[in-house]
Amino acid sequence: LLDRNNHPVLIHGDTAWSLITALTKAEAEQYLENRRQKGFNAIMVNLIEHKFNGPATREGEQPFGTPGDFSTPNEKYFAHADWVIRKAAEKGIAVFLFPLYLGYEGTDEGWWEETLANGPLACGDYGRFVGRRYKDFDNIVWVMGGDRNPGRAWEHTDAVAGGIKEENPRHLFTAHAAPERSAADEYARGGWLDLNTTYTYQIVHRRLRRDFSRQPVMPFVLMESTYEGEHNASAVQIRRQAYWALLCSASGQFFGNRPIWLFDPGWQAATDAEGSRDMVHLRALFLSRPWHELVPDDKHQVVISGLGEFNGLDYLTAARTRDGGTLIAYMPSSRQATVDMTQISGERAVAWWYSPRTGEATPAGEFPTRGRQTFLPPGSADWVLVVDDASRNLPAPGSPATANTKQ
Secondary structure (H helix, E strand, C coil): CECCCCCECCEEEEECCCHHHHCCHHHHHHHHHHHHHCCCCEEEEECCCCCCCCCCCCCCCCCECCCCCCCCECHHHHHHHHHHHHHHHHCCCEEEEECCCCCCCCCCCCCHHHHHHHHHHHHHHHHHHHHHHCCCCCCEEEEEECCCCCHHHHHHHHHHHHHHHHHCCCCCEEEECCCCCCHHHHCHHHCCCCCEEEECCCCHHHHHHHHHCCCCCCCEEEEECCCECCCCCCHHHHHHHHHHHHHCCCCEEEECECCCCCCCCCHHHHCCCHHHHHHHHHHHHHHCCCHHHEEECCCCCCEEECCCCCCCCCCCEEEEECCCCEEEEEECCCCCEEEEHHHCCCCEEEEEEECCCCCCEEEEEEEECCCEEEECCCCCCCEEEEEEEHHHCCCCCCCCCCHHHCC
16 A cells, blocks of 8 residues: 555554534534544544434534435535544544444344345445545545444445446545455456455454455455453453464554443543553654565564464564565464574674563563574563664664655
8 A cells, every 4th residue: 555655555544433413513622633643544434324423413414315225415424524634634534434234133233224225226326426536535445344244235336336436537436344354355247446455353364364365465454353451351462463464464453442442431441551652663664664565574584493383363574675674573472483583684693672561672682594593582471572784774673763664
């Protein structure tokens, strides 16, 4: 993924599904400013919310004059949505916007029933409406579906996407399928899918590797996995799925938290919880290195021992830049790992241990790029090993991004 200056974009996302309906303007700005300060540059949002703190805004405005009738958009509702999306743009945040969230199968969380009732023609008209309305917004990526494979609603979903593209051909499109499915599995047949998404609660790195190896090649992001505050998720679980994503060559990942995603009571305090602080350290690490040049060490030619179980949650993921200038390896628990130093360019290599919990970098020594070298973290818990070509004179991992990272 590239920005308008052809520089690689690392998607550093947060989930704010109910942002448009759940918050006042003052609260929405408070949330967006917090995320801006933490470096988040993308959020997931429902343009029209169905169940969670919706469908009406805090001012009581419904999205449609006649409930469920897509041909009756309420100007006051969409004017509020406009304000929120523009405010995100002011903060440098892209909005991954769901025009018509379908919802989990068997629930009333989304617009599935209304979508079928409106029919493909009305869905196409609705797509043209939102396409016209948001064609001049620079910070939108359209997301079709929503926690669901299209199934019987494929023609309807495709009509919405087609209507948007008819009026608004310049924005990127992606989709959000059911859990354990990727967007390209379910939505590629429409011809409008630009960005693939990975959605899994299982062994996350396995599906990420699958999407990295997909043909034809398509950039992808980890759009959803376990959220902080749900499913008894541990802090290391939240960290490892994020590091797995970037070391499997995703173009970014979305962090999630409950109560933030639906903005239930306690969301303000949750914006500074451990998970979002850990994401600050994640972003800092990868922006301090040429992250967009990293290639997964799938065949274990660089890190050759200490890998853990591939089908488990303690798997060490590693990636090396194409030219051998940098290796980054994330281990979910402390263990000794062995690196084939001949895979690092230059005559000597500089090694670091980076804490994903504090963002601190600790020197691990300088070594010749010959033979094998074992590395043992300086403590328990999860760690990141960074090994650089010494001649590159790179700063400590997590230091502010430099020009050579093309950020």
